[in-house]
Amino acid sequence: MKLEDWLHEGWWQWREMHWESGTIKTEQNCGKQMCEMGRCKEKSYPMNLPSASIIVCFYNEALSALLRTVQSVLNRSPVNLLHEIILVDDNSDFTNLKSELEEYIQNSLPRKVRLVRNSEREGLIRGRMIGASHATGDVLVFLDSHCEVNEMWLQPLLAPIKQDRKTVVCPVIDIINADTLIYSSSPIVRGGFNWGLHFKWDPVPASMLNGPEGPTAAIKSPTMAGGLFAMNRNYFNELGQYDSGMDIWGGENLEISFRIWMCGGRLEIIPCSRVGHIFRKRRPYGSPGGQDTMAHNSLRLTHVWMDEYKEQYFALRPELRVQNYGDISERVQLRKRLNCKSFKWYLDNVYPEMQVIGPNEKARMKQPLLVNKAVKRPKVRQRGRIRHLQTSKCISAQNHPSQKAGIVVVKECDLSDPDQIWVYDEEHELILANLLCLDMAEMHSSDSPRLMKCHGSGGSQQWTLGKNNRIYQVSAGQCLQVVDPADIKGYIAMAICDGSAAQQWQIES
Numbered sequence: 237m238k239l240e241d242w243l244h245e246g247w248w249q250w251r252e253m254h255w256e257s258g259t260i261k262t263e264q265n266c267g268k269q270m271c272e273m274g275r276c277k278e279k280s281y282p283m284n285l286p287s288a289s290i291i292v293c294f295y296n297e298a299l300s301a302l303l304r305t306v307q308s309v310l311n312r313s314p315v316n317l318l319h320e321i322i323l324v325d326d327n328s329d330f331t332n333l334k335s336e337l338e339e340y341i342q343n344s345l346p347r348k349v350r351l352v353r354n355s356e357r358e359g360l361i362r363g364r365m366i367g368a369s370h371a372t373g374d375v376l377v378f379l380d381s382h383c384e385v386n387e388m389w390l391q392p393l394l395a396p397i398k399q400d401r402k403t404v405v406c407p408v409i410d411i412i413n414a415d416t417l418i419y420s421s422s423p424i425v426r427g428g429f430n431w432g433l434h435f436k437w438d439p440v441p442a443s444m445l446n447g448p449e450g451p452t453a454a455i456k457s458p459t460m461a462g463g464l465f466a467m468n469r470n471y472f473n474e475l476g477q478y479d480s481g482m483d484i485w486g487g488e489n490l491e492i493s494f495r496i497w498m499c500g501g502r503l504e505i506i507p508c509s510r511v512g513h514i515f516r517k518r519r520p521y522g523s524p525g526g527q528d529t530m531a532h533n534s535l536r537l538t539h540v541w542m543d544e545y546k547e548q549y550f551a552l553r554p555e556l557r558v559q560n561y562g563d564i565s566e567r568v569q570l571r572k573r574l575n576c577k578s579f580k581w582y583l584d585n586v587y588p589e590m591q592v593i594g595p596n597e598k599a600r601m602k603q604p605l606l607v608n609k610a611v612k613r614p615k616v617r618q619r620g621r622i623r624h625l626q627t628s629k630c631i632s633a634q635n636h637p638s639q640k641a642g643i644v645v646v647k648e649c650d651l652s653d654p655d656q657i658w659v660y661d662e663e664h665e666l667i668l669a670n671l672l673c674l675d676m677a678e679m680h681s682s683d684s685p686r687l688m689k690c691h692g693s694g695g696s697q698q699w700t701l702g703k704n705n706r707i708y709q710v711s712a713g714q715c716l717q718v719v720d721p722a723d724i725k726g727y728i729a730m731a732i733c734d735g736s737a738a739q740q741w742q743i744e745s
């Protein structure tokens with residue numbers, strides 16, 4: 237498929253998904269606000285926007301994916317705004333990333349594209365800092381090395397930064413399928429996290445989509461996914477770049493998100509800027525010593541930024557209380573010097589949806605919204621068995637539906653068994669046997685969904701039943717699927733939506 241076909245397919249699919257995500261009330265066939273997304277094309281931007289330095293750090297990336305990233309930026313960014321593209325090779329050992337890449341840049345790409353090589357593996361965090369230190373444009377735009385930027389992607393990112401240098405912006409991250417490399421669009425969601433310090437997607441509060449600009453308005457986001465964002469270069473430096481004590485992969489995205497909000501900036505997702513990213517099923521590389529860098533990096537950010545709320549993390553990861561995380565004094569100094577607000581302030585003002593239970597429960601004012609929700613049960617939309625079309629089996633509790641944290645599996649449908657009856661309600665919850673809610677486990681997105689007490693605040697318990705008979709998990713951005721239709725254990729997991737038979741379900745009332 238040609239680049240242009242991907243693009244158009246992206247726009248259409250995205251409209252459909254937006255419809256389906258259910259965050260928007262629809263009118264007539266197309267849904268007033270969804271149709272209004274076409275208004276992105278009508279938006280105009282100032283001529284004299286700041287110039288952009290694109291930073292792409294890579295380690296053992298497929299040459300084709302790296303070039304798709306670079307080429308799409310060259311093709312789809314106005315020349316006057318594209319100051320340079322800086323590629324940082326994080327000491328890859330793929331042979332075609334050596335002289336072949338150098339020759340390609342030399343012979344086939346404009347001088348704006350530069351290559352910096354790390355003589356040792358630094359990881360993506362220090363790698364980006366190295367890239368940024370070579371940059372001379374007004375704004376830094378970070379991209380992963382397996383992206384395709386869409387048409388008109390850059391101006392919508394630069395305009396809000398021109399208006400306010402302390403605004404940090406992210407495009408909507410569309411999906412490039414890891415097997416077919418086809419580009420398709422994502423619904424509009426925003427960034428959150430859980431107490432395991434994993435990033436997650438949250439639905440956007442309807443009030444944010446209902447302003448005069450409709451769904452094309454910038455959306456305040458508590459966190460960023462990490463890979464794709466734009467930030468004024470001087471502001472990046474003033475705000476302390478990244479924590480250079482963080483290794484290889486993980487955690488830096490929450491760290492910079494907390495830091496931006498707590499130290500006087502703001503973070504937004506810009507619905508009119510769209511960049512595709514290849515979401516891989518697993519990370520194709522490890523860390524040099526095999527260490528869990530996500531835990532190391534999360535520990536550092538916990539100790540610097542989370543105040544007493546670090547107890548939330550340790551309640552889930554007690555073994556990390558005693559783990560060494562290196563010297564953080566410089567980052568603690570930075571927080572003082574920038575006069576940053578408390579983590580409690582962040583939770584109360586930027587992420588009030590975050591639930592605090594256990595250690596810090598009393599310290600924090602309960603959100604009245606959540607209290608109300610718990611009292612009133614939402615209306616039932618559908619009631620019945622959920623059948624997996626391919627195997628003709630039904631979603632059931634692995635053990636008993638009253639067992640908290642028990643997983644669900646598919647079993648033979650039993651029409652006389654009330655324990656296989658689900659309720660789908662107007663809050664998008666799926667409740668089994670009138671007892672517990674289907675919930676995406678807090679810890680790892682690859683875990684099976686579980687039955688948990690209904691909390692009434694969406695997120696991990698919010699599901700939509702949509703096109704291709706799929707069951708879509710809004711915060712994970714993934715679909716429910718049977719792991720192996722031939723396996724009698726009937727395990728269910730979350731996976732990237734691909735419309736396959738393993739992901740098709742039906743509620744039978």
Ligand code: UD2
Pocket residue numbers: 293294295296297326357358359360363379380381382409461462463464484485486487488489513519
């Ligand atoms: C997400 C982010 C990623 C980063 C990560 C947390 C998106 C789309 N991606 O994971 O940018 O914030 O969360 O840390 O939001 N790389 C190196 N050296 C290394 C390892 C990785 O240069 O030692 C490069 C890699 O080639 C890629 C980038 O860093 O270009 C991000 O790595 P990833 O794609 O494996 O991360 P991803 O998308 O799973």
Ligand code: MN
Pocket residue numbers: 380381382463513514
């Ligand atoms: Mn990536």
